[in-house]
Amino acid sequence: MSDPFKIAVVGVGLVGRRHVDAIQSLQNVSLTAVVDQTPEGETYAAKIGAPYFSDLSQMLQTVSPNGVILATPTPLHIEQGLTCVAYGCPLLVEKPIAVDAASALKLVHAAEVSDVPLLVGHHRRHNPLIAAAKQAIDANKIGEIRGIQGSCWFYKPDGYFDVAPWRKKKGAGPISVNLVHDIDLMRYLAGEIIQVHAYAQPSLRGFDNEDVAAAVMTFQNGAIATISVSDSIVSPWSWELTSGEYPIYPTTQESSYLIGGSHGSISIPDLRLWSHEEGQRDWWTPISATSLMTAASDPLVNQIAHFVKVARKEASPLVSGWEGLKTLQVIEAIQKSCTSGVSVTIAEPTSMQSEIALAPKISDISQKILQK
Template identity: 60%
Template sequence: MSASAVHKLDNNTTRQTRLAIAGIGLVGLRHAEAIAQLNQAVLVAVVDPSPQGQEAANALGVPCFSDLPEMLASENPDGVIISTPTRLHVEQALTCIRAGTPVMVEKPLATSVEDAMELVAEARAAEVPLLVGHHRRHNPIIRKAHSLIQDGSIGKVRALQVTCWFYKPDGYFDTAPWRKLKGAGPISVNLVHDVDLMRHFCGEVVSVQAQAAPSERGFENEDVASAVLKFDTGAIATVSVSDGVVAPWSWEMTSKEYPVYPNAPESCYLIGGSHGSLSIPDLRLWTHKEERDWWSPISAASMPCERTDPLLNQIEHLVEVIAGTAEPLVSGEEGLRTLRVIEAIQTAALSGETVHLPLPEEGN
């Protein structure tokens, strides 16, 4: 066990970081599984008022609370992971922050930029760590891609193509009806991951144009959308998302990140630069062997990369942040900036107009 990732006690021994999870659905269970695999952390409680929550807590061997304040008072965890429906994120995260408890909130951070700003401001004022669960940044594939881009392996990034297409079965929506509501469509639920990575790779988005189409299943939200994003570096991205298209081109089906999804030997991100291009997640780096010239031969080299579970890496990072030995990789401010882009896509799709965004120095 790494001493840098645990709490020191007075007798110079160490103890595991005590974590609680609010919301023990699909994502919450994955966090619980990750915690169980680590020596640095231990799950001490679940907050979930549903019968399924109680059953899950029993299976995990931890107490189940229906109320977050009650759990905080009873268990006094070192940190809380919030994986409840998005509409509950801000209220629950504020409860943790006001108790002085570090918190990691699943993406998206909030249902609106306004609410997220309140949360980020209060966390900053209280000096309580606020992290956002954009776990893909903890994937070694993304770390390697980011390193290649930063090292100039493809030159200056000029263009990105991002595809996020898959078909969610009816049962996905029936088991959690909130997924049918306005604001819970693939733009906010799925594309938020891809937007976060585009920002991670290329900088800040300064303008957005977008189109969306209503759900063909009759839900309140959209089921397909496309956007054009312009970055402060001058790069331009085209991105398309749908949860009603049968296709292999999504992070879930190409990255081998989560075994429940079948794997397809494809890529979902293409990043084009002035000296080369990179496809992700297969990490194939395309360059000309001689002159940069469309008449010159071009070839690809597969970049070596380790493979570790990003959810495990994310929990390890959370433990280090709680211990004060690391700064958040995806802070509340970072989650807010990504949410600004998501909200801009939704606004642009409704209005048909270009939406301009402030740079971080002009606003969080």
């Protein structure tokens, strides 16, 4: 048996603590350190008996972990990610990978040229429900995808915003905070999105951000998707309330995604596969559903187990830095379309040559960081 894989968690808010719980549930994986700049973080580290650091570089020098999970606020991801790359330490960055795609490109490019594994925490891809849907789609069970409908509707109570006033600010609305998950799954299941046209309405509660938005998206394969998101709609139709993924949310028997193809359709996450009898594709013949079966497991635990394999060069990343960047590009396009009122075309990240040229050389990053 190999030595335990040592993981340090940077940022131990709600998400960071879920990562700690997931690490502690895995065999041959250990929590080697907690990095957090808050008194609450230091208290939490003492409570669970983990070495505590307030500085990322100091931790990397002292502990030399096999991997780092960045569960810090998004504006910190790039600087902290580049620090991990400079030390040659594999990293898993919580979603979204960065505040904007141009910044994300700097980290993705640096990790790539330095051959440092970089994963992005779109953990829903690691859910067995999504794995089963992906397998059915790839096996041509529904034929060529033509249309997608997605709902991301729920009601966040006033207290959710009162305890963290930044959630009321521009840029912290449900497009960036919630829809990013759903967009990533649509890309994963249906392919690349090349154009969007979106709309948003101001918050009814008087916040600086939107509380409802909708987008029409065109895929490279010709499919068209419609999706809407709101944190001010009382509804059973969201991933949180339909997947049973996280116990703090009550579960319903509804679905949040419908994916339609030329030979059938699938609803997710209930995994009902709809089709006519063989050779009888017409709306006058009966249509029936078959429920796909899959075992349940915690996607966060699955994600960390996968992270270990990728860091050890035993597997390719399911959600690479490039994947996180492409999903962020779609979110940016939706936000831009909401503001401008026009359709936005999404460029290939590899075509962003000017941004790549401006990306810092990893040797310069290393020298700057290691001289601190």
